[in-house]
Amino acid sequence: MEELKEVENLLKLGDQYKIIKIEERDEKKRLKKIIYVESKNKKAKCPSCDNYTRSIHDKLKPIELKYLKIFEQDSKISIIKKRFICHVCNKKFTEKLDLNQKGKTISNKLEQKILKDLLNYNLSIKYIANVNDVSSGIVRNILKNAMSEYPEQLRLLPRVISFDEFKADTDYGKYSFIVNDLIHRKALDVLPSRKKIPNTILYVL
Ligand SMILES: [Zn+2]
Structure with a gap:
C-alpha cells in the first residue's frame, strides 16, 4: 500500500485517476513497472446530446502507454477506459482522458x-x-x-537577428521581448518575456 501511495505522488497523474495495482515485467531485458490505472469518472457528458450519464456500458481492453521513469526504472501505464451509455439518445461513448493523444502509445x-x-x-x-x-x-x-x-522564420532564423525589450505588462512581467530580422527590417516574433517561460520552446537551428 505504501509503495502505491509513493508511486501515486511520483506519477503526478492528477485527481482524475486511481492506481489499482503495480507489477513488474521483463521487457526486452529491461525490468519495467506496469501501473494499472482507472479513471475516477463516475459520469460523463454525451458527445452527441450533451447530457450527462452515469451508466457505464462496459470497459475497453486495457491499453499500455509508456510513461515516465520511476526510481530510474521504465514504466508503463495500463489504462482501462470506460464506455458510457447515454439513455437520452442511446449513444455509447468512451470516456475522455488526458493521458495520451489518439492512437499514440x-x-x-x-x-x-x-x-x-x-x-x-x-x-x-x-x-x-x-x-x-x-x-x-x-x-x-x-x-x-x-x-x-513554429513559423518558418523562426525555424530558419536569418543570419543576423536583433532583439529588444519594450514596456508591456504581460502575465510574465513588465517587458515583452521582440526578435527582429535586422537586414530585412522585419519583426520575427514577440514573446511575453525575455525569460524562459515553462512549456514554450524556441528552436534555433
Ligand atoms: Zn446522448
Whole structure:
C-alpha cells in the first residue's frame, strides 16, 4: 500500500485517476513497472446530446502507454477506459482522458519529457530514445511535430537577428521581448518575456 501511495505522488497523474495495482515485467531485458490505472469518472457528458450519464456500458481492453521513469526504472501505464451509455439518445461513448493523444502509445507526460531532452543540445536523438525507452523514430517525430508549429522564420532564423525589450505588462512581467530580422527590417516574433517561460520552446537551428 505504501509503495502505491509513493508511486501515486511520483506519477503526478492528477485527481482524475486511481492506481489499482503495480507489477513488474521483463521487457526486452529491461525490468519495467506496469501501473494499472482507472479513471475516477463516475459520469460523463454525451458527445452527441450533451447530457450527462452515469451508466457505464462496459470497459475497453486495457491499453499500455509508456510513461515516465520511476526510481530510474521504465514504466508503463495500463489504462482501462470506460464506455458510457447515454439513455437520452442511446449513444455509447468512451470516456475522455488526458493521458495520451489518439492512437499514440506514449503518454503526454513522456512526450513532454522527450521535448525537454531535445532542448539539451548535448544529447543525441539516439541517447534520448534509449533513455526514454522509445525508438529514434518516435523522438524524431516529436521533434518534427514541435517544429511544425513554429513559423518558418523562426525555424530558419536569418543570419543576423536583433532583439529588444519594450514596456508591456504581460502575465510574465513588465517587458515583452521582440526578435527582429535586422537586414530585412522585419519583426520575427514577440514573446511575453525575455525569460524562459515553462512549456514554450524556441528552436534555433
Ligand atoms: Zn446522448
